[in-house]
Amino acid sequence: MTKKIGDVILDVNNISLSFGGVKALSDISFNVKEHEIRAIIGPNGAGKSSMLNCINGVYAPQQGSITFRGQTFKHMNSHQVAVMGVARTFQNLALFKGMSVLDNIMSGRNLKIKSNLLLQALRIGPAEKEEIMHREAVEKIIDFLEIQAYRKTPVGQLPYGLQKRVDLGRALAMEPQVLLLDEPMAGMNVEEKQDMCRFVLDVNDEFGTTVVLIEHDMGVVMDISDRVVVLDYGKKIGDGTPDEVRNNEDVIRAYLGTSH
Amino acid sequence: MAFFLETLLGGLMAGMLYSLVALGFVLIFKASGVFNFAQGAMVLFAALAMARFSEWIPQWTGINSLLLANVAAFVIAGAIMFVVAWIIERLVLRHLVNQDGATLLMATLGITYFMEGLGQSLFGSDIYKIDIGMPKDPVFVLESVYQGGVLINKEDVIAAAIAAALVAALSIFFQKTATGRALRAVADDHQAAQSIGIPLNRIWVIVWCVAGVVALVAGMIWGSKLGVQFSLTTVALRALPVVILGGLTSVPGAIIGGLIIGVGEKLSEVYLGPFVGGGIEIWFSYVLALVFLLFRPQGLFGEKIIDRV
Numbered sequence: 001m002t003k004k005i006g007d008v009i010l011d012v013n014n015i016s017l018s019f020g021g022v023k024a025l026s027d028i029s030f031n032v033k034e035h036e037i038r039a040i041i042g043p044n045g046a047g048k049s050s051m052l053n054c055i056n057g058v059y060a061p062q063q064g065s066i067t068f069r070g071q072t073f074k075h076m077n078s079h080q081v082a083v084m085g086v087a088r089t090f091q092n093l094a095l096f097k098g099m100s101v102l103d104n105i106m107s108g109r110n111l112k113i114k115s116n117l118l119l120q121a122l123r124i125g126p127a128e129k130e131e132i133m134h135r136e137a138v139e140k141i142i143d144f145l146e147i148q149a150y151r152k153t154p155v156g157q158l159p160y161g162l163q164k165r166v167d168l169g170r171a172l173a174m175e176p177q178v179l180l181l182d183e184p185m186a187g188m189n190v191e192e193k194q195d196m197c198r199f200v201l202d203v204n205d206e207f208g209t210t211v212v213l214i215e216h217d218m219g220v221v222m223d224i225s226d227r228v229v230v231l232d233y234g235k236k237i238g239d240g241t242p243d244e245v246r247n248n249e250d251v252i253r254a255y256l257g258t259s260h
Numbered sequence: 261m262a263f264f265l266e267t268l269l270g271g272l273m274a275g276m277l278y279s280l281v282a283l284g285f286v287l288i289f290k291a292s293g294v295f296n297f298a299q300g301a302m303v304l305f306a307a308l309a310m311a312r313f314s315e316w317i318p319q320w321t322g323i324n325s326l327l328l329a330n331v332a333a334f335v336i337a338g339a340i341m342f343v344v345a346w347i348i349e350r351l352v353l354r355h356l357v358n359q360d361g362a363t364l365l366m367a368t369l370g371i372t373y374f375m376e377g378l379g380q381s382l383f384g385s386d387i388y389k390i391d392i393g394m395p396k397d398p399v400f401v402l403e404s405v406y407q408g409g410v411l412i413n414k415e416d417v418i419a420a421a422i423a424a425a426l427v428a429a430l431s432i433f434f435q436k437t438a439t440g441r442a443l444r445a446v447a448d449d450h451q452a453a454q455s456i457g458i459p460l461n462r463i464w465v466i467v468w469c470v471a472g473v474v475a476l477v478a479g480m481i482w483g484s485k486l487g488v489q490f491s492l493t494t495v496a497l498r499a500l501p502v503v504i505l506g507g508l509t510s511v512p513g514a515i516i517g518g519l520i521i522g523v524g525e526k527l528s529e530v531y532l533g534p535f536v537g538g539g540i541e542i543w544f545s546y547v548l549a550l551v552f553l554l555f556r557p558q559g560l561f562g563e564k565i566i567d568r569v
Contacts, residue, residue, distance in 0.1 A: 056455060082457025094452035096445045098509065107445045111457040113438040120437040174456060 108173025275522020300496025507562025
């Protein structure tokens with residue numbers, strides 16, 4: 001696979017985050033390069049999700065800054081992050097349960113719909129053309145994720161593995177430059193994991209989307225990511241290619257050592 | 261038969277008015293997952309504003325036209341409801357993002373008492389009238405079919421038409437527009453909605469504002485029927501069975517629920533009342549709602565909630 005990795009697109013500088021007296025992250029720095037798949041791994045409670053939530057603007061870190069495409073932020077704001085082209089999925093599914101698969105994915109296009117409210121309601125003029133255009137984009141995503149049969153099904157009724165796909169679909173509908181995936185394979189069986197890996201690799205390959213991925217499954221991480229950051233107790237203990245990380249003694253002690 | 265028809269029609273018209281209040285509940289619940297206890301207080305507040313301004317405007321400006329004064333009062337009251345929505349978002353909701361439904365419910369309970377008090381201290385606590393020039397006189401229809409015809413109230417017909425138009429507009433708004441989709445998304449999951457770039461704060465202002473306008477229309481119609489007074493807040497309680505019946509998440513449900521309750525109340529009063537000594541109208545709807553809670557807790561049109569264990 002010949003993949004072109006670009007310049008640094010996302011740069012995390014000396015981020016520290018604490019909740020009351022609990023230090024969730026201390027002094028974390030790493031960067032993400034354009035078009036790469038970057039994994040964040042670490043044992044339970046290492047601060048992986050907190051890190052993702054800082055990038056996504058859910059948490060405001062007490063120290064440090066995040067630079068995205070040359071712009072530096074003390075803390076991000078969820079809405080602004082979405083506007084800048086960062087999409088995410090959730091560890092514990094956060095889908096719109098009452099809505100159909102189609103509407104869920106369509107909601108990901110929300111920022112892109114520009115036409116006037118009244119025109120939309122009446123389905124006339126440019127609004128109709130726009131709706132059709134967005135619908136086509138959503139249909140492509142539905143085909144890509146192989147969920148054609150469930151278009152009209154309320155997502156709350158789908159099995160877990162498929163809900164995870166819809167979650168990914170909604171994020172993809174935003175046509176993001178950076179995709180943040182919070183444990184996309186958690187709780188899946190082997191077959192579902194393989195499918196999800198294939199989707200992530202395809203997204204990265206076909207659309208050149210930069211992927212930042214949190215994952216527990218070491219096998220998956222080592223197979224698909226270009227570079228890996230390792231966190232433990234809120235501190236960064238390793239950073240590098242899968243092979244470098246695999247041979248890092250701190251990582252073996254903290255992470256691999258305990259699980260083998 | 262003519263009498264039955266008359267009772268039925270009377271029930272349908274009354275039901276339409278319940279629907280109007282129920283609609284306010286459904287809107288806010290559908291769009292933010294909050295059961296807004298303050299809907300009754302909003303009806304009172306809006307009606308008070310409308311009644312007082314329609315009284316003050318001719319005094320201040322010397323406008324004599326009833327229509328003009330009413331339109332101006334409606335616009336001002338609408339603007340006030342917008343400000344109310346904005347303040348509620350700023351001071352209350354913004355600080356409760358991602359909180360539990362129960363927390364938000366308690367917050368609306370607080371808003372209820374605050375608005376009831378504020379409304380009365382701003383606009384006074386007497387009984388005021390809203391005169392929007394609705395024809396009060398009854399008319400007879402179908403005189404060729406039944407002897408003596410069927411008596412209906414013109415005022416009720418107009419009110420029902422207004423309610424129907426409002427419902428149609430809102431249904432289209434929710435189902436067909438991107439903003440409507442965003443509102444439904446916010447109701448299901450705050451955090452996920454934010455992650456796809458839906459501005460939560462703006463959405464909340466929009467919803468509360470729309471609910472405020474619905475409250476204003478309801479307050480105007482109820483107020484012109486009953487007079488604007490504190491007891492308008494209890495109208496909201498009469499609308500509770502309607503939302504339970506129709507389902508908290510369904511706009512059409514609020515309407516059908518209202519119609520069923522309205523018709524049920526009137527028919528039961530007329531046909532069952534004599535056997536138990538009357539007074540059924542007052543509690544009938546609550547019993548109906550209770551039965552629904554037992555057998556179909558999501559209501560007629562509500563989304564079925566399947567919890568995985």
